[in-house]
Amino acid sequence: xxxxxxxxxxxxxxxxxxxxxxxxxxxxxxxxxxxxxxxxxxxxxxxxxxxxxxxxxxxxxxxxxxxxxxxxxxxxxxxxxxxxxxxxxxxxxxxxxxxxxxxxxxxxxxxxxxxxxxxxxxxxxxxxxxxxxxxxxxxxxxxxxxxxxxxxxxxxxxxxxxxxxxxxxxxxxxxxxxxxxxxxxxxxxxxxxxxxxxxxxxxxxxxxxxxxxxxxxxxxxxxxxxxxxxxxxxxxxxxxxxxxxxxxxxxxxxxxxxxxxxxxxxxxxxxxxxxxxxxxxxxxxxxxxxxxxxxxxxxxxxxxxxxxxxxxxxxxxxxxxxxxxxxxx
Numbered sequence: 385x386x387x388x389x390x391x392x393x394x395x396x397x398x399x400x401x402x403x404x405x406x407x408x409x410x411x412x413x414x415x416x417x418x419x420x421x422x423x424x425x426x427x428x429x430x431x432x433x434x435x436x437x438x439x440x441x442x443x444x445x446x447x448x449x450x451x452x453x454x455x456x457x458x459x460x461x462x463x464x465x466x467x468x469x470x471x472x473x474x475x476x477x478x479x480x481x482x483x484x485x486x487x488x489x490x491x492x493x494x495x496x497x498x499x500x501x502x503x504x505x506x507x508x509x510x511x512x513x514x515x516x517x518x519x520x521x522x523x524x525x526x527x528x529x530x531x532x533x534x535x536x537x538x539x540x541x542x543x544x545x546x547x548x549x550x551x552x553x554x555x556x557x558x559x560x561x562x563x564x565x566x567x568x569x570x571x572x573x574x575x576x577x578x579x580x581x582x583x584x585x586x587x588x589x590x591x592x593x594x595x596x597x598x599x600x601x602x603x604x605x606x607x608x609x610x611x612x613x614x615x616x617x618x619x620x621x622x623x624x625x626x627x628x629x630x631x632x633x634x635x636x637x638x639x640x641x642x643x644x645x646x647x648x649x650x651x652x653x654x655x656x657x658x659x660x661x662x663x664x665x666x667x668x669x670x671x672x673x674x675x676x677x678x679x680x681x682x683x684x685x686x687x688x689x690x691x692x693x694x695x696x697x698x699x700x701x702x703x704x705x706x707x708x709x710x711x712x713x
């Protein structure tokens with residue numbers, strides 16, 4: 385499926401221009417801008433919570449029953465699963481940056497349809513587009529964050545994706561408490577539109593440029609991200625990593641034979657154990673899980689899948705972490 389160049393080999397520190405220190409704020413700015421997409425995903429994911437009661441009880445503007453409205457929560461995951469399987473290769477065809485811009489378009493459509501909807505089918509269509517957008521999020525955003533940032537920046541800001549999803553859920557809960565469906569939809573639509581405008585000025589992943597043989601563009605991207613002019617050592621390191629990884633023959637067997645690939649694959653899977661006999665363990669385990677997940681630990685498997693698997697092998701792994709994140713919420 386999609387291909388991501390491993391970022392585990394980029395541990396060497398980029399050289400400085402004389403005594404000029406490497407700047408990290410351009411990387412943080414790019415990460416925060418990219419996370420406007422997960423922010424929208426969080427808003428649309430929780431959209432049904434405040435608005436199902438409003439829509440089902442408003443017989444003047446919407447003649448929709450509570451049972452019909454209950455499908456608002458079911459449709460996006462189905463569309464998300466189908467989309468993630470069909471369109472994950474767009475990251476390698478068009479690039480990480482264009483794919484993320486494309487990602488925002490279904491969200492804009494979803495908000496527009498929710499704003500103008502007067503019957504159940506238009507709302508269903510809105511939820512389908514919401515799910516389509518969700519299918520893009522975890523196939524592009526973690527990949528982009530892993531490839532544009534240094535290990536130091538990734539260690540601090542790597543959980544920004546989860547953070548922005550929860551911020552989006554909080555925002556729509558607050559907005560939905562005070563605004564109508566139409567007003568809240570117009571407010572929500574501003575986020576992906578603003579993302580498209582700002583993200584046009586963000587750089588493409590230097591790894592993608594090197595994969596496509598666009599070396600000068602890769603150097604330019606590194607200069608923007610590192611905030612220094614002399615990025616040759618960084619560039620040569622990335623180029624060597626990409627050439628080595630792209631030359632490796634990847635098979636399904638390698639996912640289980642190679643230790644690093646196997647560990648990354650296991651990180652995306654749940655291992656269930658029946659502990660019903662110990663009645664306190666399930667509740668305690670759930671409390672611990674929620675606490676650690678809420679502070680950003682839940683994104684670690686996704687980041688591992690974005691960094692730890694080499695490009696030829698990464699193309700074979702399923703997008704399991706996406707389904708785990710959505711199902712756990």
